[in-house]
Amino acid sequence: MIRALKRKLFRAWLLRGPWGTAKHIANYPRNLIRDRLIARRRNAVQAKFDREFNVDTAGIISLADLDVDSPTWIHGENYGPTSPATFAAIMAASSIDVSDFTFVDFGSGKGAVLLYALAFPFKEIIGMEFSSSLHQCAESNIARHPLANRRAVRSIHGDATQFEIPDGPLFTFFNNPFSGVIRDAVLGIYVLRSISRAGSCMSALCALRMI
Numbered sequence: 165m166i167r168a169l170k171r172k173l174f175r176a177w178l179l180r181g182p183w184g185t186a187k188h189i190a191n192y193p194r195n196l197i198r199d200r201l202i203a204r205r206r207n208a209v210q211a212k213f214d215r216e217f218n219v220d221t222a223g224i225i226s227l228a229d230l231d232v233d234s235p236t237w238i239h240g241e242n243y244g245p246t247s248p249a250t251f252a253a254i255m256a257a258s259s260i261d262v263s264d265f266t267f268v269d270f271g272s273g274k275g276a277v278l279l280y281a282l283a284f285p286f287k288e289i290i291g292m293e294f295s296s297s298l299h300q301c302a303e304s305n306i307a308r309h310p311l312a313n314r315r316a317v318r319s320i321h322g323d324a325t326q327f328e329i330p331d332g333p334l335f336t337f338f339n340n341p342f343s344g345v346i347r348d349a350v351l352g353i354y355v356l357r358s359i360s361r362a363g364s365c366m367s368a369l370c371a372l373r374m375i
């Protein structure tokens with residue numbers, strides 16, 4: 165609890181400066197109530213999916229409460245799953261044959277999106293997550309999901325900036341995993357590699373407001 169508080173204050177100080185941190189602290193009670201209400205609504209939707217597949221993807225978890233040992237944590241965002249409906253809408257809008265594509269979720273958390281992707285014929289499905297507890301949760305969710313059997317699907321524990329982008333067509337997914345320089349660096353590396361390998365690429369950038 166004290167550690168999480170210290171991390172929150174350190175992060176606010178670095179990203180917002182002294183004046184911004186003071187305002188952040190002043191607004192904290194109001195934001196806390198707003199965030200709790202949003203979380204309750206979103207958890208209810210996600211809990212339905214979790215019950216159906218006997219998995220655990222629900223919850224909004226502050227980055228400060230996560231076990232992350234990475235120098236980029238300061239730019240990371242809190243955990244919160246993409247809803248099944250949002251993912252379905254993205255896939256409906258992309259309307260391509262994905263059977264040659266490797267699906268990559270940058271900042272995959274408990275693996276909710278990896279499980280949704282199982283409903284589509286991706287060649288391979290990969291998630292990259294830097295919190296070890298979320299990664300372990302994703303592994304156990306994958307093991308429990310009925311469609312994961314005999315599919316190439318995995319969660320990798322590590323920093324998205326270190327991800328080795330595989331050859332071939334990629335379908336990348338970003339749901340507010342990180343901001344600032346890390347987002348620019350990962351997107352930059354990804355776009356440059358995709359262009360240099362002349363591989364096809366599709367990217368879904370989710371601009372969902374995460375708490």
Ligand SMILES: C[S@@+](CC[C@H](N)C(=O)[O-])C[C@H]1O[C@@H](n2cnc3c(N)ncnc32)[C@H](O)[C@@H]1O
Binds near residue numbers: 239246269294323
């Ligand atoms: C908003 S959640 C999205 C989870 C999942 N993609 C989904 O949509 O259900 C963002 C996740 O990105 C992870 N994350 C943030 N920065 C990261 C980084 N540099 N490398 C790997 N994971 C990161 C966080 O721990 C968190 O689980």
